[in-house]
Amino acid sequence: MTMETTSQTSKPARPAATPSFSIGALFRRPEVGAFMGMVLVFVFFAYFGFDRNFLSPFGTSSWVNMASTIGIIAIPIGFLMIAGELDISIGAMVPAAKMSMAIACGYYGLPFVVGLLITFGIAFVVGWINGMLVTRTNVPSLIVTLATLFAVSGLTLFLSLLLTDTTSQALTSPPVAKFIFGDYHFWGFQSSVFWWIAIAAVLYYVLHMSPWGNWILALGGDKESARNAGIPIDKLKISLFILTAMAAALSGVCETVLSNSATTTTNFALIFNCIIAVVVGGVLLTGGFGTVAGVFFGTATLAIVQQGIGYTPFDRNLSSLIIGVMLLIAVLMNDTFRNMATSMSTSKKGK
Amino acid sequence: MTAPVLEMRNVDKSFGPIDVLHEINLKVHAGEVLCLLGDNGAGKSTLIRTLSGVHKPTRGEMLMDGEAVNFSNPKQAQQMGIATVHQFGGTYPLMSVGRNFFVGAEPTKGWGPFKVFDRQKANAIAVDAVQKFGITRITDGDRLVGGLSGGERQSLAIARAVHFGARVLILDEPTAALGVKQAAHVLRIVNEAKRRGLAVIFITHQVMHAMAVGDHFAVLIRGAIAADFRKGDKSREEIADLMAGGESMADLEASIEGYMETHEGHPPPAH
Ligand SMILES: Nc1ncnc2c1ncn2[C@@H]1O[C@H](COP(=O)(O)OP(=O)(O)OP(=O)(O)O)[C@@H](O)[C@H]1O
Numbered sequence: 001m002t003m004e005t006t007s008q009t010s011k012p013a014r015p016a017a018t019p020s021f022s023i024g025a026l027f028r029r030p031e032v033g034a035f036m037g038m039v040l041v042f043v044f045f046a047y048f049g050f051d052r053n054f055l056s057p058f059g060t061s062s063w064v065n066m067a068s069t070i071g072i073i074a075i076p077i078g079f080l081m082i083a084g085e086l087d088i089s090i091g092a093m094v095p096a097a098k099m100s101m102a103i104a105c106g107y108y109g110l111p112f113v114v115g116l117l118i119t120f121g122i123a124f125v126v127g128w129i130n131g132m133l134v135t136r137t138n139v140p141s142l143i144v145t146l147a148t149l150f151a152v153s154g155l156t157l158f159l160s161l162l163l164t165d166t167t168s169q170a171l172t173s174p175p176v177a178k179f180i181f182g183d184y185h186f187w188g189f190q191s192s193v194f195w196w197i198a199i200a201a202v203l204y205y206v207l208h209m210s211p212w213g214n215w216i217l218a219l220g221g222d223k224e225s226a227r228n229a230g231i232p233i234d235k236l237k238i239s240l241f242i243l244t245a246m247a248a249a250l251s252g253v254c255e256t257v258l259s260n261s262a263t264t265t266t267n268f269a270l271i272f273n274c275i276i277a278v279v280v281g282g283v284l285l286t287g288g289f290g291t292v293a294g295v296f297f298g299t300a301t302l303a304i305v306q307q308g309i310g311y312t313p314f315d316r317n318l319s320s321l322i323i324g325v326m327l328l329i330a331v332l333m334n335d336t337f338r339n340m341a342t343s344m345s346t347s348k349k350g351k
Numbered sequence: 352m353t354a355p356v357l358e359m360r361n362v363d364k365s366f367g368p369i370d371v372l373h374e375i376n377l378k379v380h381a382g383e384v385l386c387l388l389g390d391n392g393a394g395k396s397t398l399i400r401t402l403s404g405v406h407k408p409t410r411g412e413m414l415m416d417g418e419a420v421n422f423s424n425p426k427q428a429q430q431m432g433i434a435t436v437h438q439f440g441g442t443y444p445l446m447s448v449g450r451n452f453f454v455g456a457e458p459t460k461g462w463g464p465f466k467v468f469d470r471q472k473a474n475a476i477a478v479d480a481v482q483k484f485g486i487t488r489i490t491d492g493d494r495l496v497g498g499l500s501g502g503e504r505q506s507l508a509i510a511r512a513v514h515f516g517a518r519v520l521i522l523d524e525p526t527a528a529l530g531v532k533q534a535a536h537v538l539r540i541v542n543e544a545k546r547r548g549l550a551v552i553f554i555t556h557q558v559m560h561a562m563a564v565g566d567h568f569a570v571l572i573r574g575a576i577a578a579d580f581r582k583g584d585k586s587r588e589e590i591a592d593l594m595a596g597g598e599s600m601a602d603l604e605a606s607i608e609g610y611m612e613t614h615e616g617h618p619p620p621a622h
C-alpha cells in the first residue's frame with residue numbers, strides 16, 4: 001500500500017519537458033557523433049598541417065571545395081538511404097551532365113540556358129527511370145542503379161563519339177553563368193560551395209521541418225505501414241531518385257563550368273565518396289534514420305582527410321587508411337545507436 | 352432504417368491467379384461492432400485492407416452511407432473517416448512518438464509553401480492520447496518508438512486510429528500483443544467508440560474478446576462468408592467452433608488428448 005503511494009507521488013508529472021543533457025544522450029544523436037569526428041579530424045590536420053598552411057584561406061578552400069562537389073550529391077543520396085534505397089548511377093550522371101553541357105553549349109554553341117535545360121532534362125529522365133525500375137520491379141536499387149550506371153556511361157561515350165568524334169570537349173561560359181556555377185570567389189571558394197550550403201539548407205527544411213521529411217523517415221522505417229498510412233510511397237521514391245540525379249547534374253555543371261571542359265570518364269570514386277560521407281554522417285544503412293547535418297559533417301570530414309593529408313608530412317596514401325578506419329568506426333557507432341534506440345529502454349528508475 | 356455506414360456487395364479479391372475473397376457481402380451500421388472471425392489465412396486482413404483502401408476489389412462494390420465509393424488509396428479512406436490498425440507494423444522504431452502518431456497526417460504551422468511540421472502540437476496530442484490509453488510511461492513525445500515494448504507500440508497504433516477514426520474504426524487483431532489490462536482497455540475503447548456512434552470492425556482469435564464486444568459476427572472460411580449472425584443467436588461453443596474454421600473444438604481437444612495418450616504425454620508438434 002505504502003509502496004504504491006510512493007511510486008505514485010515520486011512519478012513526476014511531466015519530467016521530460018526539457019530533455020536531460022548527459023554526455024551519453026548527446027552521443028546518442030548521430031549527427032553529434034559526426035560533428036565530433038569532424039572536429040577531431042580537423043584538429044589533427046590543423047596540428048600536423050599548420051606549418052604547410054592547412055589553415056590558410058587557400059588550405060581551407062581546398063577541402064571545402066572538394067566537400068562541396070561531393071556534398072551536393074551526398075545529401076540526396078542520404079535521403080535515398082534513409083528511405084531504404086541507394087543510387088550509384090550518379091557516377092555516370094555527373095560525366096553525362098558535363099558532356100551534355102559541353103556538347104550543347106561548347107560544340108553546338110547553344111545558349112547556356114538551353115544547355116541547362118537539356119542537361120537537367122536528361123537528369124530528370126535518368127532519375128525517373130531509376131525510380132520507375134525500382135518501384136515497379138522490386139529489384140534492389142543497388143542492382144537497378146548499377147545497371148543504369150553502365151547504361152548511362154555507355155550512352156554518354158557513344159553519343160559523344162557519334163556527335164563530336166571526341167571523348168572530351170571544351171566549354172566557354174558567359175560571365176554570369178561562370179559566376180553562378182563555376183568561378184573562384186573570396187578565399188578561393190568555388191561557386192559550388194554556395195550551392196552546397198543552399199541545398200543543405202533547403203533539404204534540412206524538407207527532412208526535418210516539412211511533413212515530407214516524416215514521409216521519408218516512415219518510408220525507410222516500415223514501407224508497408226507507410227503505404228497503409230496513405231503515403232504515396234512510389235511517387236515519393238521516384239521523386240527522390242529524380243532529386244538525386246538532378247543534384248548529380250548540378251555538381252557536374254559546376255565542375256564543367258569551372259574547368260571549362262568535360263570528359264566522358266565515369267567517376268567511380270565519387271560513388272564511394274558519397275556513400276562514405278553519408279555513412280560517416282550517421283545515416284543508417286538499413287534506412288529509417290539520418291540527418292542532413294550529419295551528412296554535411298560527414299562530407300566535410302571526408303574532404304578534410306583527403307585534402308588535408310597533402311598539408312602534412314605523412315604519405316598521401318595514408319588518407320585512404322584513415323578513411324577506412326573512420327568508416328568502420330562510424331558504422332559501429334551507427335549500429336550502437338540503432339541498438340540503443342530500438343532495444344527496450346528501461347526508463348530511469350525501474351517503474 | 353438508415354443505410355449502413357460501410358457495406359460490401361459481392362466483393363471478390365484476387366491477387367493474379369490467387370483468389371482470396373469470394374462474393375463478400377457485409378454491412379456495418381453506426382453504433383455497432385462487427386466481429387470478423389476466421390482461421391489463419393481465411394482472408395480477414397485482406398478484407399479489411401480492401402475496406403481501408405490498400406487494395407482495390409477485383410469485382411463488386413463498396414458503399415459508404417449507401418453511396419458507392421471507390422478508394423484509390425488509403426488516404427482517401429482515411430479522409431472519409433475510416434481509421435485502421437493493421438495487423439503488423441503501424442509504428443516506426445526510429446521515429447519519435449509524436450512523429451509516429453501523425454505519419455501521413457502531419458499537423459503543420461506556418462504559411463504558404465513553407466509549412467512546418469508542428470512538433471510541439473504533435474507531441475502533446477500523441478502523449479496525451481497514449482496516456483489516456485493507460486501507457487503512463489510515455490511522457491516525452493520526442494522519445495523514439497523503438498524503445499517501447501511491443502504492447503506499448505500496439506497501444507500507440509490503436510490510440511492513433513481512435514484519434515483519426517471519425518466514422519469507422521477497423522482493428523485487425525489489436526489485442527494480440529497486449530497484456531490483460533491493455534486488452535481489457537482496448538475492449539473498453541471499442542465499446543466507447545460504439546457508444547459514440549462509430550461503426551467498428553474488430554478482428555480477433557479470442558472468443559472471449561469477440562463475445563465481450565460483438566453485436567454482429569461474420570465468419571470467414573477460405574475467403575467466403577460462412578456464417579453471419581447477431582449476438583445471442585449462437586452459443587459460445589458454437590462461435591468457438593466457427594472460429595476454428597468450422598471444426599468442432601470438442602473434437603479438436605479430444606484429438607489432442609488422444610495424441611498425448613499415445614505419445615507419452617507430449618502434445619502434438621506444432622504445424
Ligand atoms: N498481396 C497478396 N498476394 C498474394 N496472396 C495474398 C496477398 N495477401 C494475402 N494473400 C493470401 O490471402 C490469404 C489470406 O490472407 P490474410 O492475411 O487475409 O489472412 P487472415 O485471415 O488475416 O489470417 P491471420 O489470421 O493469420 O491474420 C493467404 O493465403 C495469403 O497468402
Ligand SMILES: [Mg+2]
Pocket residue numbers: 395396397438523
Ligand atoms: Mg490477418
